[in-house]
Amino acid sequence: MSLAPGYQPSRMLGGIGLAIAATACFATLDTTTKMISASVPLAMALWCRYFFQSIATSVVVLPSRGWRVLRTANPRYQCLRGVLLLMSSMFAFFSLQHMPVGEVTAIVMISPLVITVLAATVLREKVSMLRWVLVVLGFVGTLMIIRPGASTFSWAALLPLGLVASNAAFQILTSQLARTEDPVTMHFYTGWVGTLLCSVLLPFVWVSELPWTTWLAMGLIGLMGTIGHFMLILGYGRTPAAILTPYLYAQIGFAMLGSWLVFSHLPDIHALLGIALIVLSGAAGAWLTLRESRIPRPLA
Secondary structure (H helix, E strand, O other): OOOOOOOHHHHHHHHHHHHHHHHHHHHHHHHHHHHHHHHHHHHHHHHHHHHHHHHHHHHHHHHHHHHHHHOOOHHHHHHHHHHHHHHHHHHHHHHHHHHHHHHHHHHHHHHHHHHHHHHHHOOOOOOOOOHHHHHHHHHHHHHHHEEEOOOOOOOOHHHHHHHHHHHHHHHHHHHOOOOOOOHHHHHHHHHHHHHHHHHHHHHHHOOOOOOOOHHHHHHHHHHHHHHHHHHHHHHHHOOHHHHHHHHHHHHHHHHHHHHHHOOOOOOOOOHHHHHHHHHHHHHHHHHHHHHHHOOOOOOO
16 A cells, blocks of 8 residues: 555554544543433533633643634634534534434434535536445435434434534535644634634523533533544544544444443444445545545646
């Protein structure tokens, strides 16, 4: 296997390990969110999650970078990116209120397939027939989890699709901004935009009479989100995205494990088959990206 310039095997293995650890953090975040979703107002839980991330990022970044970290050529798009991630968090909170963690995580993993559709329809990029087949397989897997028309179907099963849509828009905007913007600046704006927006609603939803275990759980949500994002950034700095992507599907396994340990829930056979289709199509898409990146192209 020919490695991308600047990448070394030992660093790539470290990047894969960081990515898998990040998925464990995200699965822990989701499982904990589901635990407190029935007793904590949405805006309050999101405020704690973003406030913790913003403070941790500021403590790490400001001593070395100062207020220069705020410099950006696209302040409106930086704010829009923060709004999109906040929307994703809101959809995730509502989805986890009504659905098991593993199934929600699996549906979210079709985001790369949705990005493929958007790249073809909005950005007018050329998409191969094989990629369209993978997109169809991924959506079939999603339908097997949601099962519209079945007796167990409810409107809440559509909430993860809102999460997928907002997350796909977030990823596309991120890929566009990453060409010219500092990743640290992007991460800084994302955290503080979410914190400020949630702070507007905080006086109306604040609940002080909560068990200490709930406060601990909200702290854990912020901690896992912060550590997970930092690990993922470090992982992408060591390993090409096309190689790293298949390992991100480990989050489904961690989510199913957390759902079993905390809520004694295991997906039924239809959901398991749907999850398998999503993992297969997503991993195959990452392999196809890696394969296409190795094909020599004629000079213009």
